Amino acid sequence: xxxxxxxxxxxxxxxxxxxxxxxxxxxxxxxxxxxxxxxxxxxxxxxxxxxxxxxxxxxxxxxxxxxxxxxxxxxxxxxxxxxxxxxxxxxxxxxxxxxxxxxxxxxxxxxxxxxxxxxxxxxxxxxxxxxxxxxxxxxxxxxxxxxxxxxxxxxxxxxxxxxxxxxxxxxxxxxxxxxxxxxxxxxxxxxxxxxxxxxxxxxxxxxxxxxxxxxxxxxxxxxxxxxxxxxxxxxxxxxxxxxxxxxxxxxxxxxxxxxxxxxxxxxxxxxxxxxxxxxxxxxxxxxxxxxxxxxxxxxxxxxxxxxxxxxxxxxxxxxxxxxxxxxxxxxxxxxxxxxxxxxxxxxxxxxxxxxxxxxxxxxxxxxxxxxxxxxxxxxxxxxxxxxxxxxxxxxxxxxxxxxxxxxxxxxxxxxxxxxxxxxxxxxxxxxxxxxxxxxxxxxxxxxxxxxxxxxxxxxxxxxxxxxxxxxxxxxxxxxxxxxxxxxxxxxxxxxxxxxxxxxxxxxxxxxxxxxxxxxxxxxxxxxxxxxxxxxxxxxxxxxxxxxxxxxxxxxxxxxxxxxxxxxxxxxxxxxxxxxxxxxxxxxxxxxxxxxxxxxxxxxxxxxxxxxxxxxxxxxxxxxxxxxxxxxxxxxxxxxxxxxxxxxxxxxxxxxxxxxxxxxxxx
Amino acid sequence: xxxxxxxxxxxxxxxxxxxxxxxxxxxxxxxxxxxxxxxxxxxxxxxxxxxxxxxxxxxxxxxxxxxxxxxxxxxxxxxxxxxxxxxxxxxxxxxxxxxxxxxxxxxxxxxxxxxxxxxxxxxxxxxxxxxxxxxxxxxxxxxxxxxxxxxxxxxxxxxxxxxxxxxxxxxxxxxx
Numbered sequence: 120x121x122x123x124x125x126x127x128x129x130x131x132x133x134x135x136x137x138x139x140x141x142x143x144x145x146x147x148x149x150x151x152x153x154x155x156x157x158x159x160x161x162x163x164x165x166x167x168x169x170x171x172x173x174x175x176x177x178x179x180x181x182x183x184x185x186x187x188x189x190x191x192x193x194x195x196x197x198x199x200x201x202x203x204x205x206x207x208x209x210x211x212x213x214x215x216x217x218x219x220x221x222x223x224x225x226x227x228x229x230x231x232x233x234x235x236x237x238x239x240x241x242x243x244x245x246x247x248x249x250x251x252x253x254x255x256x257x258x259x260x261x262x263x264x265x266x267x268x269x270x271x272x273x274x275x276x277x278x279x280x281x282x283x284x285x286x287x288x289x290x291x292x293x294x295x296x297x298x299x300x301x302x303x304x305x306x307x308x309x310x311x312x313x314x315x316x317x318x319x320x321x322x323x324x325x326x327x328x329x330x331x332x333x334x335x336x337x338x339x340x341x342x343x344x345x346x347x348x349x350x351x352x353x354x355x356x357x358x359x360x361x362x363x364x365x366x367x368x369x370x371x372x373x374x375x376x377x378x379x380x381x382x383x384x385x386x387x388x389x390x391x392x393x394x395x396x397x398x399x400x401x402x403x404x405x406x407x408x409x410x411x412x413x414x415x416x417x418x419x420x421x422x423x424x425x426x427x428x429x430x431x432x433x434x435x436x437x438x439x440x441x442x443x444x445x446x447x448x449x450x451x452x453x454x455x456x457x458x459x460x461x462x463x464x465x466x467x468x469x470x471x472x473x474x475x476x477x478x479x480x481x482x483x484x485x486x487x488x489x490x491x492x493x494x495x496x497x498x499x500x501x502x503x504x505x506x507x508x509x510x511x512x513x514x515x516x517x518x519x520x521x522x523x524x525x526x527x528x529x530x531x532x533x534x535x536x537x538x539x540x541x542x543x544x545x546x547x548x549x550x551x552x553x554x555x556x557x558x559x560x561x562x563x564x565x566x567x568x569x570x571x572x573x574x575x576x577x578x579x580x581x582x583x584x585x586x587x588x589x590x591x592x593x594x595x596x597x598x599x600x601x602x603x604x605x606x607x608x609x610x611x612x613x614x615x616x617x618x619x620x621x622x623x624x625x626x627x628x629x630x631x632x633x634x635x636x637x638x639x640x641x642x643x644x645x646x647x648x649x650x651x652x653x654x655x656x657x658x659x660x661x662x663x664x665x666x667x668x669x670x671x672x673x674x675x676x677x678x679x680x681x682x683x684x685x686x687x688x689x690x691x692x693x694x695x696x697x698x699x700x701x702x703x704x705x706x707x708x709x710x711x712x713x714x715x716x717x718x719x720x721x722x723x724x725x726x727x728x729x730x731x732x733x734x735x736x737x738x739x740x741x742x743x744x745x746x747x748x749x750x751x752x753x754x755x756x757x758x759x760x761x762x763x764x765x766x767x768x769x770x771x772x773x774x775x776x777x778x779x780x781x782x783x784x785x
Numbered sequence: 786x787x788x789x790x791x792x793x794x795x796x797x798x799x800x801x802x803x804x805x806x807x808x809x810x811x812x813x814x815x816x817x818x819x820x821x822x823x824x825x826x827x828x829x830x831x832x833x834x835x836x837x838x839x840x841x842x843x844x845x846x847x848x849x850x851x852x853x854x855x856x857x858x859x860x861x862x863x864x865x866x867x868x869x870x871x872x873x874x875x876x877x878x879x880x881x882x883x884x885x886x887x888x889x890x891x892x893x894x895x896x897x898x899x900x901x902x903x904x905x906x907x908x909x910x911x912x913x914x915x916x917x918x919x920x921x922x923x924x925x926x927x928x929x930x931x932x933x934x935x936x937x938x939x940x941x942x943x944x945x946x947x948x949x950x951x952x953x954x955x956x957x958x959x960x961x
Binding site for chain 2: 449720
């Protein structure tokens with residue numbers, strides 16, 4: 120009964136999405152306010168019914184209703200409760216439901232926070248989001264219904280993919296989807312503005328916090344994914360350039376370009392058509408990512424069920440949404456006038472450079488990811504793509520970007536004077552260089568040219584970010600004045616500085632890990648000691664333990680430094696009972712300056728164990744930096760001026776919209 | 786006007802590729818090398834000083850697996866290769882691709898070695914000859930040293946049972 124309610128709720132949600140799309144759009148084109156007013160209640164109703172559907176699926180999981188095909192395939196009565204919940208989005212059908220839930224959730228948020236916007240804008244934005252929702256609800260109902268029953272009912276479920284049974288995976292997909300789907304809001308604003316023919320800086324101001332929020336979620340989602348790969352895959356790596364990882368990274372890159380470009384459009388009324396294009400692109404890449412993951416078109420470690428029928432559906436949907444948007448862009452963009460002019464040496468140029476670099480990175484990743492498809496179609500002579508390709512192009516393209524990150528904020532809008540900027544930044548550059556040369560010696564006792572470059576650039580972005588906050592305090596200021604000054608700085612500025620500081624932290628982490636990490640892969644007998652990177656690893660023993668739905672070999676590894684026990688690690692090799700697949704649980708001692716990481720391999724000749732020992736300097740900095748970026752984004756999105764401006768507009772909204780209406784009727 | 790049309794044009798080109806790709810199994814991408822002799826090459830062996838050349842493939846049905854320690858999917862595939870090697874139906878050769886020799890050797894010690902021998906392709910040049918576009922890839926070579934099948938991506942138990950093993954049997958029954 121409960122699954123049928125869920126199924127029915129999805130159908131009602133689809134009907135509401137249809138209403139939410141068609142009626143307000145017609146209303147906005149014909150300026151009929153009653154029709155436009157339908158958008159909000161329809162969107163809220165849709166959200167409600169998708170919540171109902173979601174709860175029904177959750178209920179089926181918790182109650183072990185294996186008569187539901189999806190539950191039978193992805194759960195098991197022995198599965199712990201938190202994984203029963205995360206199993207809801209553990210496979211194709213459920214993750215689509217999560218997608219739809221997120222989309223209607225964002226739409227709901229737009230209905231709440233759009234009171235100050237003109238009616239036709241709201242109507243169009245909600246209609247566009249409704250249209251996207253139709254696509255996903257139809258997709259679910261036609262090809263991937265999570266509520267489908269199975270007869271006869273299996274006695275036991277096939278269990279959740281053991282790879283996904285990890286605390287990190289409970290929140291990683293929701294965060295990632297919040298980001299993916301969140302770009303639909305900026306997208307909807309862009310399309311609404313193109314449809315309405317009014318692309319002014321108000322448009323940029325409205326979409327900016329939405330785009331930033333989406334970017335924050337995506338940043339957190341990707342960070343969690345990387346963290347999960349590090350813990351769960353047992354290879355000590357934090358990024359694999361897997362197609363699915365790339366699929367989440369590409370919208371992030373464009374999203375980063377978008378939030379920077381929106382700043383120019385809001386403040387300087389420049390880059391208008393470019394920003395619109397980025398808003399379309401960011402969401403398009405989210406959709407493309409969904410297509411790549413769901414269609415099974417590429418070989419990936421995240422193997423999902425592949426089905427050409429589903430792939431074809433998404434592809435057609437993709438062609439309509441993205442193709443339609445880009446066509447609309449081609450028709451309207453020639454009439455968009457960007458008024459702000461700027462010099463070659465100006466903040467606009469710096470931001471343009473940032474945008475171009477980010478897009479180039481995105482296209483090289485897109486090319487690398489889809490390379491198998493291109494080569495297949497053309498019989499091109501092979502050049503090889505893999506981790507080495509991505510690592511190389513990514514690091515080469517990141518270098519100029521890091522330079523610009525430091526310089527950009529110090530340049531004035533429109534026209535910056537080179538002398539002024541150089542005077543301010545020469546000190547920062549020296550600080551960066553000193554950090555880059557001295558820091559590796561202090562922490563690692565050695566260095567190389569590449570390390571010096573990496574750490575200098577990281578130090579440069581961090582120093583520039585901090586200096587930017589103090590740049591207007593003069594030398595004579597007393598301590599109290601500096602505090603007052605810091606209090607006056609808007610949140611958005613703090614946000615930017617923290618995010619740029621985070622990038623510096625990230626770069627330091629990446630540089631140290633890739634240059635100074637140490638690995639030993641060797642067989643160890645119980646009681647044997649191995650020395651690496653100043654640590655002594657001792658295999659204390661290996662014993663059998665029993666988990667709720669797996670059995671496991673658990674090793675005890677004592678880690679000593681200078682004869683003092685610093686960590687007792689318990690790496691495991693689990694065999695999940697239902698799916699019979701072996702899984703590695705690494706034993707990790709996390710520290711601010713280094714991780715010690717041990718993974719248990721195969722038993723060798725009955726008396727030894729293959730062990731992987733890793734020393735990973737500064738690896739936590741990678742995720743710390745990424746989280747700082749997200750935190751900076753969050754601060755920027757909560758900047759007071761959005762709320763102040765919203766209030767001001769609200770006060771003036773009534774007369775101006777009345778004026779408009781008068782103008783239309785007269 | 787034209788420059789604004791560029792994004793939509795590029796996008797539909799991409800859609801074309803995606804559409805074509807949709808109906809191909811990504812692990813069975815046709816290779817121009819299928820039906821042709823193995824490319825000529827000579828590489829050092831991971832195992833020692835002798836040279837590894839295409840002559841190695843003559844006179845028997847064999848497999849060539851492209852792998853690297855940096856490749857996560859190869860790790861996934863590894864137990865399946867070990868299993869296949871245990872059945873002793875056909876020798877498996879390895880092409881150790883863009884790797885570091887010491888790490889690759891250690892890897893084989895730790896996780897077991899399914900390979901009869903490994904050609905060590907440090908800079909990936911021979912990989913280019915073979916049309917490799919990512920590890921892992923597996924080639925099936927007949928008694929005359931002609932490439933008959935190519936699998937892209939990690940082999941699964943399913944692939945081995947339903948494609949690789951029957952094909953090996955078929956090729957072994959062919960006259961040389």
